[in-house]
Amino acid sequence: MTGVTTREMTYAAATNEAVHLEMARDEDVVLFGQSVAGSPDDPFLKAFGADRVRVTPISETAEIGMAAGAALAGKRPVVDCTMAEFLLVSMDQVVNEANRFHYMSGGRVTAPLVLKAGYGFTAGWAGQHTGSIYGMFMGVPGLKVALPSTPADAKGLMASAIRDDNPVLFLHHYLLLLEQGPVPEGEHLVPFGSADVKRPGSDVTVVATGWTVHRALAAAERLAADGVDVEVIDPRTIAPLDTATILTSVEKTGRLVLVDQATRHSSVATVIAGEVAEHGFSALRAPIVQVTALDASIAYAKPMEDYVLPDEDKIVAAVRGVA
Amino acid sequence: MNADQARSVLRTMWRIRAFEERVGRLKRSDEVHGLIHLSIGGEGVAAAVCGQLRDNDVVYSGHRAHGHVLAKGAPMPETMAELMGREGGLCRGMGGSMHLVDVAHGMLGATGVVGGTVPAALGSALAARMRGEDTVSVVFFGDGAVQAGTFAESVNLAALWRLPVVLVCENNGFAEFSPRSAHTPVERVSDLVAPWGIPAATVDGNDAVAVWEEFGRLLAGVRAGEGPALLEALTHRLRGHYEGDPDRYRVAVAAEEWQERDPVLRLERTGLERGWFDADEAKAVREAAHAEVEDAVAWARESPWPTPELASSLVYGS
Structure with a gap:
């Protein structure tokens, strides 16, 4: 990262910064989730308003399916799904609907959608909240899967995910959320498919x-x-x-x-x-x-x-x- | 419904009927090679609902979607070519019968998973509302989808956010191979949404005039921003669940009875009685529909197969 101004920040803050920057850049980016806009002081809510930052009920299928429909109609939803395991509740929407719309339509439509979820919380969270279950998504055609390991990559991969025209599973690691690291200021994009x-x-x-x-x-x-x-x-x-x-x-x-x-x-x-x-x-x-x-x-x-x-x-x- | 609307709906219904009957024959000769679900008997719902929508109103459907797609305005040659798996098809031969899409006419998606597109209609409705448009989303699904969790979740969210969505349930009394009574003790789908305060109605789906009037009433409220609505249309699926279904789980409707119930013939009779058109006009509409289907088949046969290059290049969008 020579020649780039960086700032020390946490992996969680870097991820949020990317979402914030993309929401400021493109009004079609919207944020849905069961635990977003938790208070009137929520920075996303304050910056972008309740129309673009929406709390959803604990209805993963409707939540993700709704986001996919919004994507088909021109929005770029980021859905905060909290935990990767919660995606399993809505598996049809994740691996058999949103990911296939582009292909099955012969390329006539796209579904730009980010599903953000945490994984790997191996800190006593036991059997159902600790899995590293990305393997069951990586072979799903049409779905992209990002697994950032550093704050800089978290920011850059999230920004790329939001600009991508496909459904992207952005999986942040729970044990890394508070890890600090240098993060480039301003626009920072990490390309997909680049180790x-x-x-x-x-x-x-x-x-x-x-x-x-x-x-x-x-x-x-x-x-x-x-x-x-x-x-x-x-x-x-x-x-x-x-x-x-x-x-x-x-x-x-x-x-x-x-x-x-x-x-x-x-x-x-x-x-x-x-x-x-x-x-x-x-x-x-x-x-x-x-x-x-x-x-x-x-x-x-x-x-x-x-x-x-x-x-x-x-x-x-x-x-x-x-x- | 006035005379112009009746003629237009009758034309759409005959186009669907002629298309579906031809597809059934093409399936038996394997020119249409995939899993096919015909909507013969349900034409009145597709025609009377889609006939009141604009091109930029969004429609989603399920596995029995041919009629909805044609009624929404998709060109018949491209629709037929898609069922025949050709490059010239609506989806370049990559989607087939259960995944028809025609963006130009607002047909954004159809799914082979029962209930799978119900929440998508909510998202498209939200997107339209956020853009300040008065367009609506309509999703067609069968009575089998109502027992799926996605239905309850979607009704709740649509009501909570007052989204401009019309949920159109085509209740043909059979969820795939089982009568409704085997799946639920609730007889009327329209009874299910009362706690959410959603306007709902049940209508005879074999009566295209009744569907037109009831859907039109609900649509006006939805378009005016009053939130979602549900229309339950009671229909009869003349064919099996899929083409090839032995259909041993129900008693066939007698031919004479079907003559009475058939939604296409019924609209013809109503139109003649009310003077909306005469017998010659009705005959001309029917014949034009059959001719159009033959032209569509000829066009589709000339269309090439998709090339193997598409198999990988379409996995991701840009």
Whole structure:
């Protein structure tokens, strides 16, 4: 970010700033949600009024379906869906209506819509509020999925999501909301389908998303002390997925560790493993290793939560196993 | 309804009837190859509702949408070509029978999932109102959709925000393969919305004149900004749920009885009685509709198949 003025701010504030800037830029951007406009002092409500900032009842199907219909008619709704799991209540609208309108109409209509939801709240929120369930959306045609890991990416991906002509699932990580980082001032757009090399390295490629990007970076620092140079890549959007950047890195390192908070069989890791096995096999000098959550629900008790999830130690061990 | 309106509605009804009967035959010869749900028997509702809408009023529908799309103004050749899966179709052959879209005439979407487009109508209505327009959204759905959660959620939200939406329930007494009584103890759909204070009416859907008058009354209030309304039209689905349905779950209506109930013949009789048109005019309308369908089939047959390039290029919009 050389040459760009930045400000330290939280991931949550950066996301909100993007929504605010886009609402100021384009009057067709509207904000819906079950917990928006919580008070008369709400900054969105004060800036844009009750016509554009609308509280919706706990009716996910009507809420998201209504937003999709508004999108078809020229609006660009941002729906704050609170938790990714709440999308499951309205699955038809998310994965079988809004995402298909463009395709099924032969391109005659578009549904520019952002569904913003949090995921991965592994802090004692137990089985139904902690999932990293993006895997069940990434293979859905017509739907884009963004998983920012830093405040700057949160701002840039949200702005791009709002300007995108497709339904976008913008998934913010609950454990990152209060993390601080430098965020470019003013307009900041992060393109979709463009992975970011968060740490260059030459020995082992580690691909991680969301909160696990920071676990991977911490693991990389520990491994650097042992003389293992780890490259950490964050895909940033998993649909579209930038496999080219990953394959280029594997060409260089010959070793790939995939870190993912999702259950293994519904993870981005497994999809990337398949792509690299098919298209990067000749570059591999060790088996691909996946560090994912177990194929289990997240348990409530803290030691159980730790047992189920990937962490820094598990990443370090995986990298040592292939380096 | 006056004479001009009656002639226009009769013309639309014959166009739908001729189209649907031809599609049924094309399905049996596999020129229309997909899952097809015909609306024979429901023409009066499509024609009398859409006949009172403007091009920029929005319509959504479900799986039995051919009649709504034609009544809203979609060109018949492109509609037929879509059912035949051709590039020249309304949706370039990518959507087919259950997903007809014609933006120029306000037909924004149809779904194969029962109730799936009901909330979309709310959003389009909201968008229009935010732009300061007096356009309305109409969503057609069957009585089966009323038992889905999306219906109750959408009624609540439409009433809460006083959205300019007309919910048009075509109650043909059968939710797919089951009589209404097997799915709900509530007989009248129009009874369901009373707590929300939504104007609602039940009308004989086989009587296009009655549909016209009742829908017109509700539409005036919705367009004037009084909030949503619901029209329940009692119809009969002459064909099975889908083409090929063995239809063993109900007793067929006797031919003589259908002659009495058939909404197209009924409007013809009413029009003749009231002097809205004479027998020659009615015959000419019928013959023109059949000729138009044959022209549409010929046009569609000349249209090429969509190219494989579309399979990937249409996944995302721009």
